[in-house]
Amino acid sequence: MPDVIKVRAATNNEVAFLAWDIDGMIPGCLGFEIVRLYPDTGEERCLAAWVPFKGQRNPRWIPQDTGVWPVQKTFWRDLTVRRRRDSITIRPEGEMIAYRVRPVGDMKPGLEPVPVRPDQVVDGKPAYTGTPRPLGYLGQGAVSPPIFLGQMFGKARVAFTNGVLSTQWMSRALAEAGIKVGQRDKIRAELQNPKSKIRAYLQGDVPEVLTSLLERAKSQHGSVRLALYELGDDALCDAIVAAKDVVEVILSNSGKDDQTKEWDFGNAPFRKRLRDEGVAVTDRLFNNNHIGHNKFAVYRDAQGKPQAMMTGSTNWTSTGICGQSNNAFIRDDPAIAEVFNAYWERMKADVFPPPASESAAGHVAQKQGVPFREENHLASPLDGATAALDGMTVWFSPNDPERSKKDISVRPVDLDDVFVRIKAAKRAVLFLVFNPSRLGENSIVDQAVAAAKADPKLIVQGAISDETAMPNYVAPTKDPVTHKSNKDGKSPFVYPEKVWEAPNVSIVRAANLTGATIARDFQAEVLTVGHAIVHDKIVIIDPMEDNATVITGSHNLGYKASYENDENLVIVEGDKTFAAAYAVHMLDVFDHYKFRAWRRTIGKGPSADDGISIDDKWLKPYADGKKGAIARYFP
Incomplete structure (x- = not known):
């Protein structure tokens, strides 16, 4: 038998x-x-x-x-x-x-x-x-x-959020709290409440990882250097204030508020609190297309020597830790910590004129200087953009000495490294991305699809937040007179839409169950309380092979990040334990949204019903296991 x-x-x-x-x-x-x-x-x-x-x-x-x-x-x-x-x-x-x-x-x-x-x-x-x-x-x-x-995977302590809001658990937990799915302000308030059990469930171990270097500095007489894009959570701000004697913060500007049109609207009250409490803060206010998108920390010992670093995709906000899919990791590694410390010091020294006020729009003068961009372009270990040390390669942005705006005619050095690795993949390319480039062959998504088409044995799976980054997205045309959208085009939830056209590829857009797509005893779900749903920026290549590679950090894996933003992009190679942890996270998020994306696409039938009810009519014995190559490969 x-x-x-x-x-x-x-x-x-x-x-x-x-x-x-x-x-x-x-x-x-x-x-x-x-x-x-x-x-x-x-x-x-x-x-x-x-x-x-x-x-x-x-x-x-x-x-x-x-x-x-x-x-x-x-x-x-x-x-x-x-x-x-x-x-x-x-x-x-x-x-x-x-x-x-x-x-x-x-x-x-x-x-x-x-x-x-x-x-x-x-x-x-x-x-x-x-x-x-x-x-x-x-x-x-x-x-x-x-x-x-x-929590230890290879040489790193790793944590992932549980911040996928479009779940049946979340819908029912909100209902028990008297909150309806569409009440985004009430949901946001729940996520901001440090005593909320829903918040505690969603954030996982990530806040502890984010703040652990601050605790270490206080107990071991060390110090921490932080570089943050957004600060928007009371508990995380409390942790910084509690470590005010041992922490220095470079805090960039948050975006322009949709209603007030003021820049740095989200960060402003937290920036003020840090100053009022005596925290050493360096403002890095662009207030334009350039953003200081980092979210990293460097721990230095009592002698001021860098010893450990923390990075990942998680913004220090309530949404970042509770309302999105995110990751963070810490690695005790003096050589890599020194690389991040040197970048932090270059960033602090990269002075440009401030905007007219903290809430005013910036202009051309508010951008990174040429020397800073030149140093980020260098490839020598410990003295520039990359450090190929102990299986890690680190790239910093912006890294084009001659250009400060996106130019698709010149491929950035960091993305060129990523594309080469994708092209060389042998077994699998997995990814979770928020808003990568939408530039055809210049997109990591299209690079992965091209690699799968060139090698039918290569598995490519991924989830995306931004609909325009889907390979089969078609932008709507505009009326030449009114300049309004003609509402044509195509905003797909899945690629490919005909599975047999690329059986080794499965890419989905983050989606929720709505009133029109729920079935039986399922409830309508929240999708997001912010701009991003999948906020990770990760690519995993051949996770079970000797060359297992994880690409992570703050970098959105698009040209803008390389040309215009302060960013870090970390590549960890040869650590299968670390890669497996990230692959499990990716497969968890991907498999969750895959069902919802197909449900939104098909609406009914065996593919959409998978998971709605159990019946051997749809089983067609083990179809997923026989055709789902990732189950045969991993773990």
């Missing part, structure tokens, strides 16, 4: 991704039960499941488990590895876990029955409606090797 023969698992301390192989089609298989194992204690916990068989309903969204409603794929995400299925409390880290996967089908004589673990009655009422469907095991299954649930 065919069975599950191999299970692989990886985690990033927020979620786990697992995939399994079978040695043939399993007659009568309805799906798979997944159980999380704790080898040190012998505890077993079946993974949560919310979506019932057809003929059943789960109107109160009460979780059962995969022994009641099995998984109909050969890969899955364990979303409750830290976050519990029935409360906002967090499971501890520092444990070993493994996974057992067994095939199940309708119960028949001779089969071992699948236990029904959760109580079927809640508050005196059935947990779900409809006739229960007893299941039996169709095989012994297989168990994954144990994995460690911690």
Whole structure:
């Protein structure tokens, strides 16, 4: 009898991704039960499941488990590895876990029955409606090797936010708090409240990582240098003020407010507070197209020697830590810390005239100087833009000595490095991006698609916030007289729209379930409370190979970032543990939005119904596992 023969698992301390192989089609298989194992204690916990068989309903969204409603794929995400299925409390880290996967089908004589673990009655009422469907095991299954649930991945401490707002959990948590999906101001206030359980759930371990170097400086008599684009969260501002004797901050301007038209509207009250509290602040106010987009920190020891650095995509705002998909990591590495420290010092020395006022628009004079751009263009370790040290390469922006505005005729040095690496990929290119270039072959998205077309064995998967960065986006035309949009063009949610045209490519736009696209017991969802949904700027290349590469930092992976902004772009090569953590994060966000994007595209049918209800009519045994190449490759 065919069975599950191999299970692989990886985690990033927020979620786990697992995939399994079978040695043939399993007659009568309805799906798979997944159980999380704790080898040190012998505890077993079946993974949560919310979506019932057809003929059943789960109107109160009460979780059962995969022994009641099995998984109909050969890969899955364990979303409750830290976050519990029935409360906002967090499971501890520092444990070993493994996974057992067994095939199940309708119960028949001779089969071992699948236990029904959760109580079927809640508050005196059935947990779900409809006739229960007893299941039996169709095989012994297989168990994954144990994995460690911690924060250290390779040489770095890594954290990811849980800030994906378009979830059923979020919709129901807001409803319990008396907040409707469309009440963005109330949602934003909830995310800003340091005592909010919703905020605590969404932010994950990221705030602790962002501020940990400040705590280290206070306890070890060191100091921290921060370079921030946005500061817009009371708790994070409190952490800076509490470390005012050991911290220096370069704070750039936030954008122009849509209503008041004032520049630096978001940062202004926090900038004032830092000054009033005696924090050493260097203003870096462009108030124009140039932005100081960094979000990094350098820790220096008591002797002033750089020892560690922190970077990633997370802005120091409530939205950044709670309302977006983001990442941050810390690495204790004196050589790399020195590179970031030198860039921080060059930035502080790069003086240009301030705008007429902090809220006034900047002009041509408010931009980075030529010497600063020249130094960022250099490629020598420890003395310029890049440092190829211990598997890391670091690029800083802006890095064109002759140009301070985007010029698609000249490829920036940092993006040229990224494009070369994408072109050389052998197995997979994965990405999460907010707003990369929309320039055809000059886009990292189009570079990845081109690489997949050149090599049908190369897997390319990614999620994007900005609809105009989708490969199949078509801009609307404008009326030549009124200059208004003709509302033609195309704003797709998925690429390719015909899967068979590029079966090794799957790119989706971040989307939510709306009133027009929800089904059965699902609710309409929030999409975003800010401009970005997926705010990560990451590319992962060949994550399970010896050359495993992660590209991350503040850089949006577009030409503007290289030509006009203060940015950092970090490339970590050869660290499979670090790459696996980022790949799990990417696959979690991608798989979440993939369902919603296809639902918005198709509206009905088996592809859109996947995950809406369980039924062997749509199973077509293990179609996702047989055709979903990423499940065969990773982890």
